[in-house]
Amino acid sequence: MAKAANRKITAGKRASGAAIPLYAQVEEIIRQRLIDNYWNPGEALPSEMQLAAELGVSQGTVRKALNDMVAENLLVRRQGRGTFVSEHTERRALFLFFNLVGEDGSRTMPVSEVSSCAHRKATPEECERLDLAVGAEIITVQRVRSLHGEPTIVDRVTVSRSLFPNLGGDVKLPENLYRFYQGEYGITITKAQESVRAVSATPEEAEMLSLAPGAPLLEIDRISLSLDGRPVEWRVSRCNTNQHTYVAERG
Amino acid sequence: MAKAANRKITAGKRASGAAIPLYAQVEEIIRQRLIDNYWNPGEALPSEMQLAAELGVSQGTVRKALNDMVAENLLVRRQGRGTFVSEHTERRALFLFFNLVGEDGSRTMPVSEVSSCAHRKATPEECERLDLAVGAEIITVQRVRSLHGEPTIVDRVTVSRSLFPNLGGDVKLPENLYRFYQGEYGITITKAQESVRAVSATPEEAEMLSLAPGAPLLEIDRISLSLDGRPVEWRVSRCNTNQHTYVAERG
DNA sequence: TTGTTGCTGACTTATATAAGACTCGATACG
């Protein structure tokens, strides 16, 4: 049987001017399946050989596609066991998305206390940041997060109500929201864009964080993107950086 | 002639417990050549075929090694022309190592004015941060950097005098220090670790930046690492983030 | 418990084709 007959991918090989490499098409198919939760987080994908047979390409091409996605933290390979869908473990969340570390570089999971949780119509700014239609309903959660028992961060989390129905309603919010999003709503956060500034604490913030009014705070403005690249969460954190620093790697 | 006879790499194949993949060894050899400035920045490496022949491995193995190093921004590939040693261009410096952007996300090269330049013995902290022997000589440069004509950043750059002899002596310091290091001293900065805090402006800083004393500033503490992973430059920048923000990508 | 067996990914080599970039000579045109 001819290979092309099995092929799900309309490569047109290299002859035509298609110019989209096979491995990129394979990557796109797998990415779409991840978005559709075709496999569950933590579940093993079919073996490279099986995927290659199904898609009508060679095992080496599948390997390249999978490697690229492993580099993007979408998949995890375990020799002898298989290739798995990435999970938002505590550890992963801590290293990828929580960037306040102690002076010595140590990382601690914060302890949060929700101070308010409301749903209302989105403001124009919220619509713009979260790419929502005007008048869309949103949910905002405000928290105070403590590190080593010290209130250190004041948090405001904003999400679309249509994407996260009932969020904050009956269920208690866990510490790791991203894992919650993945487990409860099938929405996987893969990337975030952060924008950081130095600001002065408002009197309310100063009180919540036991600081003098006007004390310098680090403001982290974060838009979190889901697997398909859409903005899903807007989070503004204001942090006391006397005992902790925000870290970033460059290059 | 047997392949193994030509081989510069003592793989021991996979039979023994060596467990170091061939491509990793190739990578290490090329990395060492980069450190030794075996090739000049901007110069083309030998073709994959030539490298493969020289090292006694297949072209595919060389390709994997080179791809990995391209992913690390050490090399640049140009189809039809060759693989090149990365250069610290303005553009690259701006995107990789300068992270203050305007509210609209635009990036501008700052204009710097050196306010002081001195050499003296390193303090214990400087020794620790730059991994120097006690009593080593260092050079510090202080600058005020302006964006769009507004003084925005107060900078303190510290480097070892033994690595950068005569720096700041007769030659005028250019805007892009990293390119200068690469061009004049053969030292290539590839990575940086940044640690960010919110602080209050000192009276001197406030005056230099035309701010009220005690105004919140963003402090960026950066250790820059060279190709071989050694800390080479310590830079502390204090920034007015009223018109600009510090950006970071996560995930 | 221990050893075997069979699955998986990890690594290496080989081969082939496509496409970008450059050289250089033939050719056409003023």
Added chain:
DNA sequence: CGTATCGAGTCTTATATAAGTCAGCAACAA
């Protein structure tokens, strides 16, 4: 004669396939 343009040839990297060996892991059998 001088010049511009086209195209073949030959470098390069980019993509794709195939075949094989090795190593980690788990389940099963002895």
